[in-house]
Amino acid sequence: xxxxxxxxxxxxxxxxxxxxxxxxxxxxxxxxxxxxxxxxxxxxxxxxxxxxxxxxxxxxxxxxxxxxxxxxxxxxxxxxxxxxxxxxxxxxxxxxxxxxxxxxxxxxxxxxxxxxxxxxxxxxxxxxxxxxxxxxxxxxxxxxxxxxxxxxxxxxxxxxxxxxxxxxxxxxxxxxxxxxxxxxxxxxxxxxxxxxxxxxxxxxxxxxxxxxxxxxxxxxxxxxxxxxxxxxxxxxxxxxxxxxxxxxxxxxxxxxxxxxxxxxxxxxxxxxxxxxxxxxxxxxxxxxxxxxxxxxxxxxxxxxxxxxxxxxxxxxxxxxxxxxxxxxxxxxxxxxxxxxxxxxxxxxxxxxxxxxxxxxxxxxxxxxxxxxxxxxxxxxxxxxxxxxxxxxxxxxxxxxxxxxxxxxxxxxxxxxxxxxxxxxxxxxxxxxxxx
Ligand SMILES: [Zn+2]
Numbered sequence: 001x002x003x004x005x006x007x008x009x010x011x012x013x014x015x016x017x018x019x020x021x022x023x024x025x026x027x028x029x030x031x032x033x034x035x036x037x038x039x040x041x042x043x044x045x046x047x048x049x050x051x052x053x054x055x056x057x058x059x060x061x062x063x064x065x066x067x068x069x070x071x072x073x074x075x076x077x078x079x080x081x082x083x084x085x086x087x088x089x090x091x092x093x094x095x096x097x098x099x100x101x102x103x104x105x106x107x108x109x110x111x112x113x114x115x116x117x118x119x120x121x122x123x124x125x126x127x128x129x130x131x132x133x134x135x136x137x138x139x140x141x142x143x144x145x146x147x148x149x150x151x152x153x154x155x156x157x158x159x160x161x162x163x164x165x166x167x168x169x170x171x172x173x174x175x176x177x178x179x180x181x182x183x184x185x186x187x188x189x190x191x192x193x194x195x196x197x198x199x200x201x202x203x204x205x206x207x208x209x210x211x212x213x214x215x216x217x218x219x220x221x222x223x224x225x226x227x228x229x230x231x232x233x234x235x236x237x238x239x240x241x242x243x244x245x246x247x248x249x250x251x252x253x254x255x256x257x258x259x260x261x262x263x264x265x266x267x268x269x270x271x272x273x274x275x276x277x278x279x280x281x282x283x284x285x286x287x288x289x290x291x292x293x294x295x296x297x298x299x300x301x302x303x304x305x306x307x308x309x310x311x312x313x314x315x316x317x318x319x320x321x322x323x324x325x326x327x328x329x330x331x332x333x334x335x336x337x338x339x340x341x342x343x344x345x346x347x348x349x350x351x352x353x354x355x356x357x358x359x360x361x362x363x364x365x366x367x368x369x370x371x372x373x374x375x376x377x378x379x380x381x382x383x384x385x386x387x388x389x390x391x392x393x394x395x396x397x398x399x400x401x402x403x404x405x406x407x408x409x410x411x412x413x414x415x416x417x418x419x420x421x422x423x424x425x426x427x428x429x430x431x432x433x434x435x
Contacts, residue, residue: 031058031059031060032057032058032059032426033056033057033058033059033063033073033074034056034057034073034074034075034076035054035055035056035057035066035069035070035073035074035075035076036054036055036057036075036076036078036083036402036423037052037053037054037055037069037075037076037077037078038051038052038053038055038078038079038080038081038082038083038404039051039052039078039079039080039081039082040052040053040080040081040082040083040408041053041055041065041082041083041084041394042082042083042084042371042374042394042409042410043065043085043393043394043395044084044085044374044375044378044379044392044393044394044395045378045379045393045395046371046375046379049082049408049410050067052067053065053066053067053083054066054067054068054069054070054075055083055394055400055402056070056073057400057426058426059400059426060399060400060425060426060427061397061398061399061400061426062394062395062396062397062398062399062400063396064396065394065395065396076428078404078421078433079433080406081404081405081406081420081421081433082404082405082407082408082409082415083394083402083403083404084374084378084394084402084403084404084405084409085378085391085392085393085394085398085401085402085403086128086129086130086131086157086391086399086401086402086403086422086423086424087127087128087129087130087131087344087377087378087403087416087419088129088130088131088132088133088343088344088377088378088381088382088385088391088392089124089129089131089132089133089157089344089345089346089348089356089377089381090132090133090135090272090293090295090343090344090345090381090384090385091133091135091253091274091295091297091345091346091347091348092124092129092132092133092134092135092345092346092347092348092349092353092356093134093135093136093137093347093348093349093350094117094120094121094124094132094134094137094141094142094145094156094159094161094349094353095113095114095116095117095120095134095137095138095139095141095142095145095349096113096116096120096137096349096350097112097113097116098303098311098349098350098351098352098353099310099311099312099351099352100312101312102312102314109139110138110139110140110141113137113138113139113141114141114144114145117141117142117144117145118145118148118154118156119353120156120348120349120353121145121149121154121155121156121157121159121353122154122155122156123352123353123354124156124157124348124353124354124356125155125156125157125422125424125429125430126354126422126429126430127353127354127355127356127357127419128357128403128416128419128422129157129356130157130158130391130399130401130403130422130424131157131158131159131381131382131385131387131391131392131401132157132158132159132160132348133159133160133212133253133345133381133384133385134146134159134160134161134162135162135165135212135214135253135255135274136162136163136164136165136173136190136214137161137162137163137164138164138188138189139188140163140208140209142159142161142162142163143161143163143208143209143210145159145161146159146160146161146209146211147209155429157424158387158391158399158401158424159211160211160212160385160387161209161210161211161212162205162210162211162212162213162214162253163190163205163208163209163210164188164189164190164201164204164205165190165214165215165216165255166190166191166192166198166201166202166205166213166214166215166216166233166241167189167190167191167192167215167216167232168191168192168193168216168232168233168237169191169193170225170226171191171216171219171220171223171226171232171233172216172218172219172220172223172226172232172255173189173190173191173216173220173223174189174191174223175189176189176191177223177224177225177226178224178225190205190214190216193237194237195236195237195240198233198237198240198241198244199240199241199244202240202241202244202245202248202250203244203248206245206248206250210250211250212250212251212252212253212385213241213245213250213251213252213253214252214253214254214255214274215232215233215238215241215252215253215254215255215265215270216232216233216254216255217231217232217233217238217254217255217256217261217262217264217265217270218230218231218232218255218256218257218258218260218261218262219232219257219258220255220257221257221301221304221317221320221321221324222304222313222317222321222350223317224314224316224317227258227320228257228258228277228278228320228324229257229258229259229278230258230261231258231260231261231264232255232261233261233264234264235264235267235268238254238264238265238268238270239268239269241268242268242269242270243269246269251270251271251272251386252269252270252271253270253271253272253274253295254270254272254273254274255274255275256273256274256275256276256277257275257276257277257278257324257327258277258278259278259279259280259282259283262276262278262279262283262286262287263282263283263286265292266283266286266287266290266292267286267290269290270292271292271293271384272292272293272294272295272343272384273287273292273293273294273295274295274297274345275295275296275297275328275347276294276295276296276328276331276335277324277327277328277331278327278331279294279331279334279335279340280331280334281334281338284334284335284337284338284340285338287335287340287341288338288339288340288341291341292340292341293341293342293343293380293384294335294340294341294342294343295342295343295344295345295384296328296331296332296335296342296345296359296363297328297345297346297347297359298328298329298332298359298362298363298366299346299347299351299355299356299358299359299362300346300347300350300351301321301324301325301328302358303350303351303355304317304318304321304350304351305318305321305322305325311350311351329366332363332366332367333366333367336366336367336368337367341380341383341384342376342380343376343377343380343381343383343384344359344363344373344376344377344380344381345359345381346359357416357417357418357419358417360373360374360377360413360414360416360417361413361414361417363376363413364413370409370410370411370412370413371410373413374409374410374413374416378392378393379392379393380392399424399425400423400424400425400426401423401424401425402421402422402423403419403421403422403423404419404420404421404433405418405419405420406418406420406433420432420433421433
């Protein structure tokens, strides 16, 4: 059994390598055909758990999901494990170096962030995240990482990236906050003011490779000098961003803490509200009416507020995080109660990539069933990203993106904090099931 799996990994890795070397000719290696067997399956679509199951994989795609062993196929044996779709994080920052003090951040450039990004992407994948929506980075490191993963040069999740997040002057994404403007006047950033500049910045981001547009619709927690409750754009500016993005086939993700900015962003037509800290019943009902997704990011405040300040957060930002923490939990319970659509997101990159698995138990502690929590990172996240035909489910025609846990995550959600086996596109990247 063990030998079969080890052999499969070697084959898969060599397939990945040959795919890389043949990228310029456009002729991929011959598709592999095999079946993954496990005792239990959670399909990511909300169906009841079932098993035993054989997932037949052809190349990078799931061909069929069967209740009996297919004849004549190599079997990848996962024994008593529980299979799930590869997990999806809808709020990451892959080009971010967690815990780097602000000054040091200004002293290092894109190359350093890109190297950190290679490690971040690897850690996301090995934690079980085979798809991520990356909502903001600088200097196109996110685009480079996305494309290098597609080319098979580095390992990581499938990525949608946002490039520069749009911010008003003095807003959450203005790098000049707290700085004398003489020192940083030429910084490329996502700062855009007024309807025309907003439209132009959306066009610029898309020109440079953005799959999704991120706007900073309220102030933030980790930015100096602003207030999470204040709006970060006027309604007209938000509407301009949404219209321009929509015209060019992109959705908009809106960073929102404050209630007013959240309601404006939802009414302007953004696809998702990120953080949503000050959501109350009134705001939740606006989101529900408009069909706006809510991406909670509850775990991130824990490492921010951890003893001895391991992430080197400025004192004024620690104070904001303390206030926002309770608000976020209240907002989550309100959204759940009001039936707002919730997709899994974490802000990984503020804290080390891979640790975002700790988001799951918080959802359960705050009122979700384990199945609901799993669906936020599978079916719902795929729907939010517009990739529901490709990822987020163990179903024919979907990418062969699968993870396995040793125990039952429906009985103990923390099983997802220790994903033991990871496959992406039919390639096994992690196998610790025997350990
Ligand atoms: Zn973020």
